[in-house]
Amino acid sequence: MSNQLTHRGLPAGMTRWDLLKMIESGRRVLGLSKGAVAYLRYAITHTELPPEIRTVT
16 A cells, blocks of 8 residues: 655756755754665665656667
8 A cells, every 4th residue: 555645846947856865965954864864765775766757768
């Protein structure tokens, strides 16, 4: 069973990699453990892009 979450996504011009860099650099200020950041890295890198922005190579 899985849930589908709907949101407006990241701000224009921001990639998931930009978000991940921000999380990693602000880990201590955000109060995140290394394990929490590792989980977020896994979750962010395993997200599926919506069909309208996927690129075929």
